[in-house]
Amino acid sequence: MTDAIDSYDVLIVGGGHAGAQTAIALRQNGFEGSVAIVGDEPDLPYERPPLSKDYLSGDKSFERIMIRPAAFWSERGIDMRLGTRVISVDAEGHAVSTEQGDRIGYRHLVWATGGQPRRLSCAGHDLVGVHAVRTRADTDRLMGELARVKDVVVIGGGYIGLEAASALTKHGKRIVLLEALDRVLARVAGEPLSRFYEAEHRRHGVDIRLGVAVDCIEGEDGVVAAVRHADGERIACDMVIVGIGIIPAVQPLLDAGASGGNGVAVDEHCRTSLPDIFAIGDCALHANRFADGAAIRLESVQNANDQATLVARQITGTDGSYDAVPWFWSNQYDLKLQTVGLSIGHDTAVVRGDPAERSFSVIYLKGGRVVALDCVNATRDYVQGRKLVTGALSIDPTDLSDPTRTLKQLVE
Numbered sequence: 001m002t003d004a005i006d007s008y009d010v011l012i013v014g015g016g017h018a019g020a021q022t023a024i025a026l027r028q029n030g031f032e033g034s035v036a037i038v039g040d041e042p043d044l045p046y047e048r049p050p051l052s053k054d055y056l057s058g059d060k061s062f063e064r065i066m067i068r069p070a071a072f073w074s075e076r077g078i079d080m081r082l083g084t085r086v087i088s089v090d091a092e093g094h095a096v097s098t099e100q101g102d103r104i105g106y107r108h109l110v111w112a113t114g115g116q117p118r119r120l121s122c123a124g125h126d127l128v129g130v131h132a133v134r135t136r137a138d139t140d141r142l143m144g145e146l147a148r149v150k151d152v153v154v155i156g157g158g159y160i161g162l163e164a165a166s167a168l169t170k171h172g173k174r175i176v177l178l179e180a181l182d183r184v185l186a187r188v189a190g191e192p193l194s195r196f197y198e199a200e201h202r203r204h205g206v207d208i209r210l211g212v213a214v215d216c217i218e219g220e221d222g223v224v225a226a227v228r229h230a231d232g233e234r235i236a237c238d239m240v241i242v243g244i245g246i247i248p249a250v251q252p253l254l255d256a257g258a259s260g261g262n263g264v265a266v267d268e269h270c271r272t273s274l275p276d277i278f279a280i281g282d283c284a285l286h287a288n289r290f291a292d293g294a295a296i297r298l299e300s301v302q303n304a305n306d307q308a309t310l311v312a313r314q315i316t317g318t319d320g321s322y323d324a325v326p327w328f329w330s331n332q333y334d335l336k337l338q339t340v341g342l343s344i345g346h347d348t349a350v351v352r353g354d355p356a357e358r359s360f361s362v363i364y365l366k367g368g369r370v371v372a373l374d375c376v377n378a379t380r381d382y383v384q385g386r387k388l389v390t391g392a393l394s395i396d397p398t399d400l401s402d403p404t405r406t407l408k409q410l411v412e
């Protein structure tokens with residue numbers, strides 16, 4: 001099949017959540033073939049969510065965020081080829097090439113490469129002190145500078161920007177958060193949730209500014225000194241954190257002929273259009289039942305793990321297709337947000353409970369059917385609400401908003 005020097009039954013590209021879980025699930029399923037993970041980061045697989053939460057706030061060490069202890073991988077016979085970037089795929093020859101010039105063969109290839117942080121394109125985007133939060137190295141670099149930093153500008157009011165703001169208030173930093181749209185979390189949540197989080201951040205001293213376009217970042221001696229708005233206002237700062245989404249890392253696969261664009265297109269079995277190549281996790285563009293069948297990429301640990309588990313089952317001969325209900329969480333201050341379903345395209349948002357009590361849920365409906373819940377410090381709603389989403393149940397909004405009745409009672 002290939003004249004490559006090294007060859008594996010399963011070659012996994014990307015040692016993040018999806019790649020690690022594929023290897024774990026293969027061995028759990030009794031797979032005895034050779035398995036390798038090729039990852040461009042130097043570290044063994046670790047959890048990414050803490051990078052903007054308790055790892056950034058200093059509450060968790062790196063050892064505590066590793067997906068498995070170091071010995072796990074060698075004990076299971078999983079070859080870890082770290083610090084190695086795959087730059088091209090020879091789909092016909094069943095081999096990949098690395099930046100170091102190695103060619104590695106495979107029987108099955110699992111592409112689990114996540115994405116790179118989207119960067120600003122304006123002047124000053126590459127100054128010292130401008131950071132993304134995607135990898136351990138990003139967060140370590142940022143934390144290494146904190147001692148000299150008083151004022152931080154966070155660009156982007158999505159989950160990562162908001163979580164970073166929350167973690168940095170713990171370090172005593174003054175923070176201005178700039179969001180281009182008219183509310184934070186606008187792409188992922190309804191207005192009641194956005195307004196609640198804006199108020200919470202302001203209560204903690206974060207200066208949230210909405211509808212603000214960044215013009216440029218100004219530096220002094222190559223180090224960030226200020227962010228300038230499009231309307232000319234200058235915000236002095238010593239650090240900028242950019243959280244404006246990711247670009248899926250799929251170019252080698254697209255160059256090899258895989259279908260896709262904003263991600264690699266996969267079918268319900270996570271198979272790409274190329275033979276024996278799967279794609280999973282943040283980079284996989286798949287038709288999702290919970291998005292009315294639209295082709296989407298999900299950026300969540302749940303999706304990475306579920307797609308990985310599915311692929312491991314396919315490789316070990318068990319059938320199945322991807323139909324998992326999306327779920328996600330975010331920790332900011334003492335607020336635990338848990339979401340289930342996808343609220344994109346909802347036409348009604350029902351608030352259940354009182355946001356002033358800092359424990360409530362927002363329930364989203366589309367055409368009278370429940371499509372998603374955002375639950376803030378409301379784990380019971382989150383647990384009981386899953387059935388409403390998986391069953392796309394039609395429930396009167398007045399009943400949903402009545403906190404004297406549990407969601408379980410409404411399902412029965």
Ligand SMILES: Cc1cc2nc3c(=O)[nH]c(=O)nc-3n(C[C@H](O)[C@H](O)[C@H](O)COP(=O)(O)OP(=O)(O)OC[C@H]3O[C@@H](n4cnc5c(N)ncnc54)[C@H](O)[C@@H]3O)c2cc1C
Nearest residue numbers: 014016017018040048049052086113114281282299300301
């Ligand atoms: C700061 C932060 C906070 C988050 N918080 C949450 C949260 O609270 N809840 C939640 O559900 N999700 C959260 N997420 C999202 C979650 O971490 C991702 O959805 C998940 O990591 C996706 O897993 P993945 O394996 O697809 O990609 P990744 O975990 O990104 O792993 C991909 C790996 O592949 C490597 N790679 C890329 N290209 C190549 C190549 N050509 N060759 C070799 N290696 C390559 C990358 O460097 C990376 O190590 C967060 C993400 C970030 C960054």
